[in-house]
Amino acid sequence: MVQQNFALHETMELHELLNFKTICMTTSKMIQGVVFDQELKTLLEKDVQQSMQSVNVLQELLSKTQPQ
Amino acid sequence: MGFFQDMIGMGDMTEQVIATDFLIASKSGVINYAIAISETVTPEVRDVLRRHLDVAIETHEKVAAYMMKNGSYQVTNPQEQIRVDMQASDTVLDIPRP
C-alpha cells in the first residue's frame, strides 16, 4: 500500500470516528434483542450493516497511517 | 475604512488574512449545516440543507487546497505551520493600538 503522509490530526479524527462507529454498532446490535417494534429492529439492523462497512473502511484507512 | 487601510499596509499579509478568514468561515459553514440537518424533520428542508452542505464541503475543500498550494496551511509539516502562525501573530502584535 502506498505510504501516505498523514497528518497526526487526520489520524486522530479517523480514530475518533472509528470509536464512535464501533460503539454505535455494538449498541445497535445488542439493543435489537430488547425492542418490540419490528420496523425499529429493521432500522437498527440496517445501522449495524452500515456501521460494519464504515468500521472496515476506517480500519483500512487507518492501516495506511501507521508510521512504519 | 481605517482597518482595511491598515491591512493594505501589511502587503502580502492581507491576502493571507482574507484566505484564512474564508477557510474558518467555510469550516463553520459545514459544521453549522451539519448541525441544522441533524435537527431537521421536514424532508423538504432536509433536501435544501443537504444540497447547501455539499456546496459548503466543496468550498471548504477548494479553500483548503488553495491555502495548501500557497504554503500558508501546512497540514503535513507542523513545524512549518507554527513558523507561519508565529509570523502572522507577530504582524498582529505590531498593529498600533488605538
Place this chain on the structure above:
Amino acid sequence: MLTGKRIAPHETYELHEILMFKNVCATKSSAMVGFIKDEDLRMLLQDDLVTSQEHIKELQDLIQS
C-alpha cells in the same frame, strides 16, 4: 394535523441561525473581494458570493413557508 405550517418550530430557529451566518459571510466576502490581488483567491470568493446569494434566497423561502 400539521395546521398549515410546513416546517416545525425548532427548524425555524436553525434556519434563522444559518441565514444570519450566511448573511455575515456574504457581506464580509463582498467587502473583502476588492482588496485581493490574487486571481485564484478572488475567483473563489466571487463564486462563493454568487452561490451564497442563491442559498440565502432559498433559505428565505423556507423560513417564510
Place this chain on the structure above:
Amino acid sequence: MDYERKPINALKKPMRNDYLEIANAEGMPGLVDSTIALNFLLNAKNGIRNCAMALTEIADPQSRTEVRNMLNASIDLHAQITELMMKKGWFHPYQVNEQFKLDKMSAQAALQIANLKLFPGDTSRLGTFATPNY
C-alpha cells in the same frame, strides 16, 4: 404527511418494587421502544455532526470520500428514524406541547424504573465464565 397519533405509552400506575409484576408490564413495549428509538436518533445525530467535523479536518482525498459517504448514510438513517418515530407517535416535532408532555411522562417512567432494585445482589458472574480471571 399525516402522521397517526397513537396514545403515548406511559406507565399507567406507580410501580411497586416488583419488576416481575404483570401489571407493571402495561405500556412497557411502547416505553422501551420509544426510549431505544430516541437513543438511536441521538446516535444518528451525533454521527452526522462527527462526520462533518472530521470532514473539515481531513485533507486526504480517499479518506474524504469515505467520510463523505458515511455522512450521507448517516443523514439518510437520521431521516428514516425521525420518520419512524413520527409515525409511531413517539416524536412530535410539529406540536411542541405534545412533545413536552411526552418528554415529561417518559422522564417520570424512567425515574420509576431507575428507583427499582433491578439487579440486586452480586452481579459478578465470573464464575460462570470459562475464564474467571478475565
